Amino acid sequence: MSEPRADDIPRLTQLAHGGGCACKIPPGELDSLVAGLSGGHGAAVDPALELMIGLDSGGDDAAVVRLDGERAIVTTADFFTPVVDDPYDWGRIAAANALSDVYAMGGVPVAAVNLLGWPREKLSLEVAARVLSGGRDVAHAAGCHVGGGHSVDDPEPKYGMSVVGVVQPDRMLRMDAAAPGLPLTLTKPLGTGVLNTRHKATGTVFPEAVETMAALNRDASRAAVESGIRSGTDVTGFGLLGHMYKLARAANVTAVVNSSAVPLLTDARKAVADGFVSGGTHRNLDWITPFTDFGAVSGEERLLLADAQTSGGLLLAGELPGHPVIGEIRPPGPFPLVVRA
Structure with missing residues (x-):
């Protein structure tokens, strides 16, 4: 099957109201929605296995079910509208983002299935094949099988994936394990949200942002687990501050x-200054502001810290050599979040 020429493909980002993880349901609304499904609403009848992490965990990145004393299953699903116009790159980014949920728990992805919604009258199936190829190639690079799915x-x-992984229960990364005195490490720079918004508006391609989003969190996750880190999450649509608040x-x-x-992608600061800020980022900032002591930090800086990331890095409660320490965990105080210039 021949690949379609680039000028034969409509701009994918123009076919959706939002892009990437910026199209998530706003975090405050999602909290209310999930609260109605957890806590005091019963549990599975006669479950075969123990649920270690689920709806009541506070928002961890995946569900975890114990198999035995040494093994547990990690399961997740993640999909979104186009974040870039190139179909193969979109597939790579979406797959890396879905796999990241397993890495954020300290697990190893083993099998995935595709999740595809497709406007058949607007886009050819050849374009869909390029998206699926990108997802397959990234999953295979992660050592993860891909089989079938749903469309x-x-x-x-x-496009996205449902992923199953495995993890050792006593070496798992989870949000509620963060303890005072631990440093905070971030493994990817911020700025994909504002650069993706600029890409959607202007068509300008930012290769550094694309490769950052398509990069796996595998090595950082593995190194974190081996170094004894036991608390973390990944940074996606709720922005650095949103995911930091959930951890706190x-x-x-x-x-x-x-x-x-906090490390930033090239041109991210300029994109904010030029006004390329998504509605998702503004909603993130509105959500976390009541819980945050911003001190004298500027409005543009706040937007960058709340920027709705797609396939961002890991936020870890612990120091990971080769990655910047961006803060620390302290005992509970008046605000769950404190931002210093």
Whole structure:
């Protein structure tokens, strides 16, 4: 099957109202929705296995079910609308993002299935094949099998994966294990949200952002587990501050971030200054502001820290050589989040 020429393909980002993880349901609304499904609403009848992490965990990245004393299953699903116009790159990014949920738990992905929504009358199946090829190639690079999946006719294109992995229960990364005195490490730079918004508006391609989003969190996850780190999450649609707040809330601690230590992609700061900020990022900032002591940090800096990331890095409660320490965990105080310039 021949590949379609680039000029034969409509701009994928113009076929959806949002892009990437910025199209998530706003975090405050999602909290309310999930609260109605957890806590006091019963459990599975006669379950075959123990649920270690689920709806009541405070928002961890995947569900974990214990198999025995040494093994547990990690299961997750993640999909979104196009974040870039190139179909193969979109597939790579979506797959890396879905696999990241397993890495964020300290697990190893072993099998995935595709999730595809496709506007058949607007986009050819050849374009869909390129998306699926990108997802397959990234999953295979991760050592993860890909088999089948599910597809529907959809007015907006959507793609992602449902992934199953394995993890050792006593070496798992989880949000509620963050403890005072631990440093906070971030393994990828911020800025994919504002650069993707600029790409959607102007068509300008930012190769550094594309490769950052398509990069696996595998090595960072493995190194974190081997070094004894036991608390972390990945940074996606709720922004660095949103995911940091969820971690602080789950562990009943205060998370302090030094904004000057947070790494940024080239041109990210300029994109904010030029106004390329998604609605998702503004919603993130509105959500976390009541829980945050921002001090004298500027409005543009706040937007970058709340920027809705797609396939971001790991936020770890512990130091990981080769990656920047951006803050620390402190005992609980007046605010779960503290931002320093």
